[in-house]
Each structure stands twice: as structure tokens, then as C-alpha cells.
Amino acid sequence: MQIHPLITDTATLAALVERLARSPFVAVDTEFMRENTYWPELCLLQIASTEEAAAIDPLAEGLDLTPLWDLLVDNEEVLKVFHAGGQDLEIVYNMTGKTPHPLFDTQVAAMALGFGEQVGYSNLIESMLGHTLDKGARFTDWSRRPLDKRQIDYAIGDVTHLVTVFPRMVQKLKKNGRGVWLDEEMERLADPSSFAFAPEDAWRRLKLPSRNPAVLGRLKALAAWRESEARGKNLPRGRIIKDDTLSELAGHPPKSQDGLGQVRGLSPGWRTNDIGARLMQALAGSQPLGPDELPDREPRRPGLTKDAALVSDLLKLLLKIRAKEAGVAPKLIARSDELESLAAGVREGLAILSGWRFEEFGRDALDLVEGRLAFATENGKLKMTRALENAA
Structure with a gap:
């Protein structure tokens, strides 16, 4: 495989992309920094064919990344291969909207091959290729220039190994016939709506200080x-104001901006500065949450009775058995919240009740919940028995 020098100009990038566009797939990885910013800062992008x-330097002066984005988000003929690509996809979405x-x-595919739920890249490479990766440069500050050869080689190694692992x-x-199982998961990962986050929904990520509609309305505002302040200044949310302080303000709002100086977590300057004024405007414009906006007491949980909680535990045991038999990670088949919903009586909208998940697990899960399947022991070993068979 030919390894190119670090790409820093548009002409070289365009020529590379033109060649890569003729490949059936490319492996992609990114290096980024986000400790001091709201938006992750793309510092390096690595890409490889067979x-x-x-490695491409997005910080290089005058470099136009348009050819690269065209390949990654608009070219439907080339498959893009990532490992644990959630943050890589987020970066591409932030820069292109796609x-x-x-x-x-x-990493998702590894779940269907029995590697576990979140196998690391190093472990995957070692298991499949027998290579032990050099981890010496993993704590590099990728935003600093110049990057030395060891750093660049380390970064490119992530995609060269990926190119070898993917076909295997x-x-x-x-x-094992599991490829079709992954289609739905891959489409879900590629869904742009997963990365479109409205500031109005930011409150849902916080620990709620109360269920009082007025308090939650202030927290939402x-x-x-x-979120808007952090995005505008490109600073981490916590640099604007900490979560605990936000909750304190929602529960006990000051009567005037002058009162901000008495809030723990805020400096005295908030009593007179512009950001303090904007905070007070947000509080003044808040409205109590309506009944349809109030969150469940236990989000995404249907409210399990004690009996239903026991059934949910049995479903989790059944899932472990079926996943072991199939040689896949349990998480690929079902999530805990789906099992709880099934135990609580939900029958609509559950992935485990359709498609391959139903064939592998959902049918037995439904039979267990509805009394047609039971656990038993024979010679000290756990086995499943069907009620209809016993009756016969």
C-alpha cells in the first residue's frame, strides 16, 4: 500500500479523492480536540483504500476540503468504513450538515461476530490480525503544528489496519448469515437527525431539579x-455555567440581575455584565411546561410493577441465552428498555417484535411473557420448556 505524505494543498487532495472515488470502499478516521471548545475541532483526517x-491536514492554510466532503457525504457508490464512528460522523455533520x-x-459489526458490545479498536486489530498497536501517540495534541512523522504514521495506521480488517x-x-442484521443498525448510525440537536431540547439532558412545571420551564429556557451562548462563543457548556448552577437558578431564580452575584458558581461580575443580562432575559421569557411536555417520572420506562420487573429480569436472562447461542452481543438484539416495555405490556413499536430480531429472540420473549415458555432445570442445566408441549 502506498502511504502519501501529509496532504496540505487542495490540488493534491482533489487528485487523491478522484482515485479513491473508484474504490468500492474507503476506511476513514479523524483526530480532533474538544476540551476547550463547544464544536469538536477537526485536526486531522485519515483515509485509505486497499x-x-x-492523512489530510484540515488546519493547513488555503486547503479546501470540498472534494473530500463530496466523497464522504454525496458519493453513494463508495462505502465508508469507520470504527466506533459516532464522533467522526458528528464532525462531518457539523461541517457539512450531512x-x-x-x-x-x-464496532457494530463486531457485535454480530461475538466480540462483545464495545470492542476497542486495538483489541479488534489484535484479535483479527495479530498486531499489537503502538499507543504512544494517542495523547497527542493534534491541534499543534508541525506534526512529526511518528504522529502521522500512528494516525494513518488506524485506517490501513481497518482496510485489512473490513473485508475479513x-x-x-x-x-454466519448475520450481514443483513446490520443493515438497520448502519442506517440508524447514518441518520442525520441523530446529530441535529435543538437548543430548546438541551434541558432534557440535565438532571431534573423538580417536576414543578414552572421550575422546569425556567430550566428549559x-x-x-x-446552549446558544456556548455555540456562539465556541466554548464548552460548563465554561458558560455549570449544570448545578443552572438547576439552582431554575429552582430559585433571583429577582434581579444584582442577585446573580449571590449565586454560588457565578462571579460577582454577573451582577452587571452583558451575559448576566441575557441570562435574566431568558428567565423572564420562560413559561411553565405544559402537561404534554412534562417528562415521565422514569423516562422511557413504562412504570414496571414488581411482577413486571421480575418478568423483565427473566427476559434479560433469556436474552443472554439466545445471544450466547447466536454468538452475538446481547445489545445487538435488544435493549433493556425494550425488555421492560415488553414486560409491562407494550406490544407496538418494539424492534424485537419484527424482522430478524423477532425470529432470533422476540418470539420466545413474547411466549415467555404470555406464559407459553418457562425456565426449567434438568441435571443441573437450565433449559426452556413450552407450556403447550407440557400440556400435550
Whole structure:
């Protein structure tokens, strides 16, 4: 495989992309920094086909990344391969408003191959290729220039190994017939709506200080205000104001801006500065949440009775058994909240009650909940028995 020098000019990038566009797939990885910013700062992007690999410097003066974005988000003929690509996809979405498509995530695929739910890249490479990766440069400040050869080689290694691993994973998926299981997961990962986050929804990520509609209305307004401030200044949310302080303000709002100086977590300057004035405006414009906006006491949980909670535990045991038999990670088949919903009586809108998940697990899960399937022991081993068979 040809390894190119660090790409810092548009002409070289465009030529590379033109060649990569003729490949059936490319492996992609990014290096970024986000400790001091709201938006992750893309510092390096690595890309490879089976024939060549390169690192691209997005911080290089005058470099136009348009050819690269065209390949990643608009070219439907080339499959984009990532490993645990959630943050990589977020970066591409932030810069283009789109996500790479079609895509393949090797961490998700590894769940269908029995590697567990969140196998790390190093462990995957070591398991499939027998290579122990050099981790010496993983704590690099990727925003500093110049990058030395060791750093660049380390970064490019992530995609060159991925190019080798991907076809092997595909062959294994074909052999065990699990490839089709992943189609839905890959489409879900590529859904741009997963990365479109409205400031008005920011409050839902916080620990709620109360269920009082007025308090939650203030929290909603304050969280949206903080989100806008953080985005505008490109600073982490906590640099604007901490979560605990936001909750304190929602529960006990000051009567005037002068009162901000008495709030723990805020400096005396908030009594007179512009950001303090904007905070007070957000509080003044808040409205109590309506009944339809109030969150459930236990979000996404249907409210399990004691009996239903026991049934949910049995479903989790059944899931472990079926996942072990299938040789896949349990998380690929079902999530805990789905099992709880099924135990509580929900029958509509559950992924485990349709498609391959129903065949592998959902049918037995439904039979267990509805009394047609039971656990038993024989010679000290756990087995499943069907009520209809026993009756016969």
C-alpha cells in the first residue's frame, strides 16, 4: 500500500479523492480536540483504500476540503468504513450538515461476530490480525503544528489496519448469515437527525431539579440560553455555567440581575455584565411546561410493577441465552428498555417484535411473557420448556 505524505494543498487532495472515488470502499478516521471548545475541532483526517492511504491536514492554510466532503457525504457508490464512528460522523455533520453514507461501522459489526458490545479498536486489530498497536501517540495534541512523522504514521495506521480488517469481517458475516442484521443498525448510525440537536431540547439532558412545571420551564429556557451562548462563543457548556448552577437558578431564580452575584458558581461580575443580562432575559421569557411536555417520572420506562420487573429480569436472562447461542452481543438484539416495555405490556413499536430480531429472540420473549415458555432445570442445566408441549 502506498502511504502519501501529509496532504496540505487542495490540488493534491482533489487528485487523491478522484482515485479513491473508484474504490468500492474507503476506511476513514479523524483526530480532533474538544476540551476547550463547544464544536469538536477537526485536526486531522485519515483515509485509505486497499491501494493507498493518506492523512489530510484540515488546519493547513488555503486547503479546501470540498472534494473530500463530496466523497464522504454525496458519493453513494463508495462505502465508508469507520470504527466506533459516532464522533467522526458528528464532525462531518457539523461541517457539512450531512452524514457519510453508505457506511459500515466495524464496532457494530463486531457485535454480530461475538466480540462483545464495545470492542476497542486495538483489541479488534489484535484479535483479527495479530498486531499489537503502538499507543504512544494517542495523547497527542493534534491541534499543534508541525506534526512529526511518528504522529502521522500512528494516525494513518488506524485506517490501513481497518482496510485489512473490513473485508475479513464481511466474509465472516457472510458465513454466519448475520450481514443483513446490520443493515438497520448502519442506517440508524447514518441518520442525520441523530446529530441535529435543538437548543430548546438541551434541558432534557440535565438532571431534573423538580417536576414543578414552572421550575422546569425556567430550566428549559436557561438550558437553551446556555446552549446558544456556548455555540456562539465556541466554548464548552460548563465554561458558560455549570449544570448545578443552572438547576439552582431554575429552582430559585433571583429577582434581579444584582442577585446573580449571590449565586454560588457565578462571579460577582454577573451582577452587571452583558451575559448576566441575557441570562435574566431568558428567565423572564420562560413559561411553565405544559402537561404534554412534562417528562415521565422514569423516562422511557413504562412504570414496571414488581411482577413486571421480575418478568423483565427473566427476559434479560433469556436474552443472554439466545445471544450466547447466536454468538452475538446481547445489545445487538435488544435493549433493556425494550425488555421492560415488553414486560409491562407494550406490544407496538418494539424492534424485537419484527424482522430478524423477532425470529432470533422476540418470539420466545413474547411466549415467555404470555406464559407459553418457562425456565426449567434438568441435571443441573437450565433449559426452556413450552407450556403447550407440557400440556400435550
